[in-house]
Amino acid sequence: DIQMTQSPSSLSASVGDRVTITCRASQSISTYLNWYQQKPGKAPQLLIYAASSLQSGVPSRISGSGSGTDFTLTISSLQPEDFATYYCQQTYSTLYTFGQGTKLEIK
Amino acid sequence: EVQLVESGGGLVQPGGSLRLSCAASGFTFSTYNMNWVRQAPGKGLEWVSYISSRSSTIYYADSVKGRFTISRDNAKNSLYVQMNSLRDEDTAVYYCARDRRVLEASHNYYGMDVWGQGTTVTVSS
Numbered sequence: 543d544i545q546m547t548q549s550p551s552s553l554s555a556s557v558g559d560r561v562t563i564t565c566r567a568s569q570s571i572s573t574y575l576n577w578y579q580q581k582p583g584k585a586p587q588l589l590i591y592a593a594s595s596l597q598s599g600v601p602s603r604i605s606g607s608g609s610g611t612d613f614t615l616t617i618s619s620l621q622p623e624d625f626a627t628y629y630c631q632q633t634y635s636t637l638y639t640f641g642q643g644t645k646l647e648i649k
Numbered sequence: 650e651v652q653l654v655e656s657g658g659g660l661v662q663p664g665g666s667l668r669l670s671c672a673a674s675g676f677t678f679s680t681y682n683m684n685w686v687r688q689a690p691g692k693g694l695e696w697v698s699y700i701s702s703r704s705s706t707i708y709y710a711d712s713v714k715g716r717f718t719i720s721r722d723n724a725k726n727s728l729y730v731q732m733n734s735l736r737d738e739d740t741a742v743y744y745c746a747r748d749r750r751v752l753e754a755s756h757n758y759y760g761m762d763v764w765g766q767g768t769t770v771t772v773s774s
Contacts, residue, residue, distance in 0.1 A: 585764035592758040638696040
C-alpha cells in the first residue's frame with residue numbers, strides 16, 4: 543500500500559498568517575492527490591483534487607501544489623473558518639489511503 | 650439537494666455483525682462510484698471500501714478484507730456494507746462518500762466530493 547505522511551501533525555497560527563502543510567507519498571503518485579478539510583463533528587470536505595485544482599466553492603486563498611512524492615497545501619491568509627484538521631489522500635492506487643492529518647489551531 | 654444519509658450503526662459485541670446503509674438523493678446514483686470511509690474516535694480518516702457504478706469493481710482495505718462486503722442497489726439508490734466478525738478496532742464513525750471523476754489533461758482524477766453525516770458503530774462487550 544502507498545503510505546501518506548503529513549507534516550506537521552499540528553500547527554498553531556494566527557488569523558492572517560500564511561500556512562503550509564506538507565504531504566509525502568511513499569512512492570510516486572503523479573498528481574493523484576486530494577486535500578480535505580474536516581471540522582469537529584462534521585464530515586470531511588473536498589478542497590483540492592489532482593494536486594492543484596480547486597474544488598468548486600472553495601476560496602482562492604487555499605491552493606495546492608506538487609507532483610510525484612511531495613505535495614503542499616497552502617492557505618495564504620488564514621481566516622477563522624480555516625481552523626480545522628486537514629488530510630491528504632492518494633488516488634493513484636486503487637487502495638486509497640489518507641495521511642494521518644494536520645490539526646490547525648488558533649494561536 | 651445532493652445528499653447521502655447513512656443508517657444502521659449501533660452497539661454490537663465482538664464477533665458480531667452489522668449492516669450499514671447509505672441512501673442517496675439529488676443525483677444520478679447509478680453513474681457514480683462510491684466509497685465507505687471510517688474514523689475511529691479521535692483518529693484520522695481510513696478508507697474502507699470502494700464499489701464501481703455497476704458493481705463490477707470492488708476493493709477493500711487490508712484491515713477489513715474477508716470480513717466486510719460492499720454492495721449497492723442502483724434501483725433503490727442505496728449503498729451498503731455488511732460487516733461480519735467485528736472487532737474492537739472496527740469502532741468508528743462510518744461515512745459513505747461519492748467518488749467524483751474529473752477528466753483533466755487526459756487523466757481521470759477522482760475525489761470524494763459528497764459525504765454523508767456518518768453513522769457510529771461501537772464494538773464492545
